[in-house]
Amino acid sequence: MKKLSLVTIVVLFLYGCSSSTRGDLTGVRGKKWYPEKPHGMVLIPGGAFIMGKAEDDVADVYNAPTKTVTVRSFYMDDTEITNSEYRQFVEWVKDSVVRTKLAILADELGMSPDGEGGIGDYAFQDADTTDQSVYDRYMYDNYFSISDGYEGRRLNKRIDLEWDTEKYPDIYYAEVMDSLYIPLEEAYNGRRTIDVKQLEYRYDWMDIEAAARAKKGRRKDFLRQEVIEVYPDTTVWIKDFSYSYNEPMHNDYFWHDAYSDYPVVGVSWKQAKAFCAWRTKFKNDEQKRRSKQFVNQFRLPTEAEWEYAARGGIESGTYPWGGPYLMNDRACFMANYKPLRGDYAVDEALYTVEAKSYEPNDYDLYNMAGNVSEWTNSSYNPNSYEYVSTMNPNNYDDENKRKVIRGGSWKDVAYFLQVSTRDYEYQDSARSYIGFRAVQDYMGTEATATKN
Template sequence: MKKLLLSSIAFVFLLTSCGSKTKGELVGVQGKKWYPEKPYGMELIPRGSFIMGKSEEDQAKVLNAPTKTVTVRSFYMDDTEITNSEYRQFVEWVKDSITRTKLAILADELGIGPEEGGIGDFVFKDADTTKASVYDKYMLDNYSGMGETGFEGRALNKDENLIWDVSEYPDEYYTEVMDSLYIPEEESYNGQRTIDVTKLKYKYSWMDIEAAARSSRKENKSRKDFIRHEELEIYPDTTVWIRDFEYSYNEPMHNDYFWHDAYSEYPVVGISWKQAQAFCNWRTKHKNDDQKSKGKQFVNKFRLPTEAEWEYAARGGIEGGTYPWGGPYVISDTGCFMANFKPQRGDYAADQALYTVEAKSYEPNDFNLYNMAGNVSEWTNSSYDPNSYEYVSTMNPNGGDGSNERKVIRGGSWKDVAYFLQVSTRDYEYADSARSYVGFRTVQDYMGEEDSTR
């Protein structure tokens, strides 16, 4: 019997060995084949080195950009500034999510289900939170912008279309929820119902990798000590058109610029650095929700470019150029201005634009990026320190400092003189400030090309 047992074990081992695909060799863990796609609306900026800083005369004598040869890795960058239309997609998503959350909570509290119709059509789809994955709970817990509700981890019903027409509200409970989203009647005028934008908040979490990496083991900190939680209003500050310019009539821009279809393809402004960061988080989540639904691997995060990445991309591969098109002139050989800025004293319209222009205006640089000079200045991920060029690394340099609220902006804007359009000129704004002349564009780290043979 013992011999028979040993023979059986040997036979099974033999079969297992013969059937092995690795034949005992070290072949590594076989994961899914990775076929990254080029992100929509982005251009691949190939890795390379360049001389960062003021290689030409420092006319302003600020002495904050001494030349330094640095190298950056490959990355994707939006070919235009983020537009009003694109940012409105973020705002609409937040509004939709908050509305559905409020409807679902009230329906749950009232014990109304889909069989009763009305607000019951928007009841939570998954009442059993134990069925939600860690990813599901993370996504559900972090978008409501309503603080702690006690309903975290409950899946919203997104199959039903929201009803915004007052005359079509299905019941009084639905009306109650919708009315809570609008400003009070006594604050309305001209019969207009306006959403209370202060209620449009986005909540998310992120991990401070740099702080964690620099933390001493003696501090005995756990992973949770480096997880940061953010919650902020995400609607653009449209009052910037009034506050930025005293004794100037800019009321039409305040009233219409962000929401009207006439300005859909214009760069969004009135966005703080913190709001731009929130947009990057949402864009990553929005894409990965789709990846998850298709069973695909997640993409890496969208983010703001570092100061070095921005300058490298703006140069478009032209070494030593003054402007994205090379330079040193801002007028083409046909006599046309090359960007949207303030070309002459008080003459904002000499370049065929008064305020901003559409994001795809003028000629792109050699990396096919539009308006890297002029139109709107752009937020970067880097903190501003006049001496940062002296100490940042020569490999993927970044003057990141969480305690420094001054953030670098680059590229100059429609209200700036030509000096600020130069690819090496540095400027800054505070992270919580918003301006009528500051926007942003996003980047994503490069992880390989899509397989063209598929």
């Protein structure tokens, strides 16, 4: 069933090529391509810069010797990822988890969409063969129906979920929804909340570096699957500070609308990676719907990309605005950090500030110093500057769980705000002072900072 006939192959051979080329080598003609700036991002033109400490290392760390490197052009989020943006990810995952639970139960009950408003309306789309395409029928017969799993089967997203308990369509729907919440004995003050442990995002990726270095192996040997709990760890506001009252931040910071435009925190490196994978899928699902070419992946920046972007094109600058001063000519602080021996409030912010605060650097990037430190895709090694490449340098070691964070945060002293200061955190850790922003590779090579 999965084999093409010899006749089909011959027909494709004879008629697969157009005669409009007149036999000339004209290349495969596709649609003319124009770069499209991703929403919320700015273009960082590629170029060379001196990476590392341009002046004395006052902390005596000596982990950032100067080195001239070149990076390619890329797009970067103009702000840190906000609570609102990350909540979109969490809500999408929650929606998918509920629909999957409903579809599985409907499948077990042998129910299919019948338009009567029951759980059957949420059955897998392939359960209804009325309007099924030849391709969908083929995939179902050859892959999904011969497996005990449900991977690859399409969820029905054409019908809205019902969250009002008074409007649940049937008892089966109520059973699924009940399983999504914490047990009654764990609820208090009449509030029964979602069990966030169930909000998992599953995605696959290919370890291209391992595949390139392997002497042999099939493609499937380098496919990796991740299953990540996506909800931020809101307890970081308590765990990060002993003998301190921060419960309001724990209770409200992530979900309340008052903090929608503030940077998300409590997100581990792995969760930040999962967000980037979802963002790519979310965009490409829309591209597919519109019959447009897929975009390349969103990802965390490398350490070199982050420093290059933070400098904003200013050679040997101490801070994103150049420096070496931390206040402008009106005596206003230029970033959110811990100044004056620990007076957190003197910069007009006790914790974080809105992601689009203070003045952006010359690449129109906000808060590349202070507010929250930011995850990068690079693994931390104090000696990595000695051996990384001078072109698009990156030290990525899957065995090294220490990942570079950059930019300093609201609770850090000025030293960590410097564009060349390196720090790290373990990839499975979440902190109240670490967030992230994403990048996307620029397609082509025209945009460079040194172009005449």
